[in-house]
Amino acid sequence: VRDNGTWEAIGQKLSVPLKENNCYDFSLGLTRSMFYKSRSRVTDEEADYVTPCVVRIWGGNEYCDRAQLLGETEEIVDTDWQEYSLSLMPLKNISYLIIEVYYTTSVLDPYNGNVLIDNASVITYRLCTKNDTLIQEKNKNVKPEINYANSIPKTNVDVIDQIAKKNTTTTRTISIALRLNPQQSVN
Numbered sequence: 001v002r003d004n005g006t007w008e009a010i011g012q013k014l015s016v017p018l019k020e021n022n023c024y025d026f027s028l029g030l031t032r033s034m035f036y037k038s039r040s041r042v043t044d045e046e047a048d049y050v051t052p053c054v055v056r057i058w059g060g061n062e063y064c065d066r067a068q069l070l071g072e073t074e075e076i077v078d079t080d081w082q083e084y085s086l087s088l089m090p091l092k093n094i095s096y097l098i099i100e101v102y103y104t105t106s107v108l109d110p111y112n113g114n115v116l117i118d119n120a121s122v123i124t125y126r127l128c129t130k131n132d133t134l135i136q137e138k139n140k141n142v143k144p145e146i147n148y149a150n151s152i153p154k155t156n157v158d159v160i161d162q163i164a165k166k167n168t169t170t171t172r173t174i175s176i177a178l179r180l181n182p183q184q185s186v187n
Contacts, residue, residue, distance in 0.1 A: 001053050001103050004041035005110040009100035011063060014123070018059065018094040023128040026071070027085045028099070029119035030055060034079040036114045051113035052077045053101050057086055058144065059094035066098060066144035071135070075104045076115050083119075089128060089136045 001007040018024055032052055040047035052075040060067040071086035101115045 001051075001101055001111065001113045002041045002049075003043075003047070003110050003112050006041065007053075007101055007103070009058075009098050011096055011098040013063075013096050014094070018088065018090045018123070020090050020092045021128075022089070023126050023132045024088040024123050025085060025121075025126055026057065026088055026123045027083050027121040028055065028073075028117055029081050030073065030076050030078075030084050031081045031116045032076045032079055033114050033116060038112070040112065047112050049112040049114045051107070051111045052104060053113040053115050054104055055084070055115055055117070056098075056100045056102050057088065058098040058100060059088070059090050059096065060098070061093070061095045063096065064098070065096055067092065068094070069139040069142040069144070070094070070097075071139070072102075075106070081118070087132055087135060088123070089132045091136065091140060 032050070034050065036049040037046055038049050039045065054075055055073045056069060057071040058066040058068065059070045068091055070088040070090060073084045073086070076082075076084075099117065099120075101113075103110060103113070
């Protein structure tokens with residue numbers, strides 16, 4: 001997330017849609033880098049990007065569609081990898097997921113922060129509980145905010161191939177391949 005009110009997200013079409021009012025489990029490995037320097041989008045000076053953030057999971061039916069907030073983690077404060085489990089219960093059938101880093105509700109003004117993501121699980125179906133209904137009710141009125149610094153029109157982004165994961169004891173990276181229209185450029 002950045003001090004100018006912008007943040008990052010990545011989306012993917014699901015191979016099998018999530019069905020409305022069914023329950024699913026999904027987990028991510030998450031951490032926060034203790035050291036992360038980059039230019040401030042406000043001051044153009046080098047700044048620390050270390051303030052904790054949350055991760056949100058949105059569901060929709062086309063690229064970049066944030067029709068429903070399906071889940072949100074607590075603040076990612078740990079600088080060691082932790083597994084975060086989320087329960088997803090869509091109000092309507094969902095064909096696309098967006099994983100988004102976002103500001104915590106405990107800070108009122110935009111700030112610079114980071115989250116590292118790895119080891120996303122498969123999404124598994126399970127029987128619903130009363131707690132799922134409470135989470136669904138809490139999330140159903142959350143409306144998305146769209147404000148990306150490097151906004152790319154959804155018709156010009158196509159995720160190709162797959163997310164390639166390289167896991168070693170010292171390095172964890174996720175590589176994403178994007179195909180852009182030749183007429184479009186990304187800053």
